[in-house]
Amino acid sequence: MTSASTPFDLTGRTAVVTGAGRGLGQGIALGLAAAGADLVLVGLPGSQDDAAKAIVDLGRSATVVDLDMSDHDAVRRVGAEIAAEHEVDVLVSNAGIIERYDTVELAPESWDRVVDINLSGLFFLTQAVGVPMVERGRGKIISIASLLAFQGGIRVISYAASKHGVAGITKALANEWGGSGVQVNAIAPGYMATDNTTALREDPERAQAILDRIPAGRWGTPEDVAGAAVFLASPAADYVNGHVLVVDGGWMAR
Secondary structure (H helix, E strand, C coil), X not given: CCCCXXXXXCCCCEEEEECCCCHHHHHHHHHHHHCCCEEEEEECCCCCHHHHHHHHHCCCCEEEEECCCCCHHHHHHHHHHHHHHCCCCXXXXXXXXXXXXXXXXXXXXXXXXXXXXXXXXXXXXXXXXXXXXXXXXXXXXXXXXXXXXXXCCCCCHHHHHHHHHHHHHHHHHHHHHXXXXXXXXXXXXXXXXXXXXXXXXXXXXXXXXXXXXXXXXXXXXXXXXXXXXXXXXXXXXXXXXXXXXXXXXXHHHC
């Protein structure tokens, strides 16, 4: 690893990003690459080729690793392989899904799908990649939470539970690993123009109600979250630990 020339320079760092094939994950991966990092992209087969090409076009390297985050045995195995093959400086756990149901109709299979990917898969990958960080005495772990780490939402109880859990994991690991030089933080995006919010944006009443509450007056973009990720991944955030950084255009201020 080379020394950074500015507090936000990631030159010489290696960052792992899950779910980097589209949306927030792709925006974060490109933001880290633009700041100088080389990338390991982790996600479903065939989903991340475009992101890898864009990273190479920025002059950085991109390694694609196929992984289903709901397969926890595979997550532990692949996580250990990544940690053995790369000196990982930054882990961004972004992969996640959302399923919308009235709670009275929520099937166990739906609950399990959301929690298995958003919470359990995230934890097992963090454990596998984070332990070598603790042993080396440095590293940055960034998990993607949500405004629903603070709120309950509507018809998304499994998602809300999983994102509350992400915030809890963030704080617990910050307590355990902070003294070893590893900063563990999360980003809580607000309402973003991604696939996860398609149903909301296509509902005129819900979409307008959401915009009416956002002081910025617009939906967020992957680029809005990328800057926060670069900050938390960089030396500028060396004394930031156990924090859930809200990037929401002011939603939580209302």
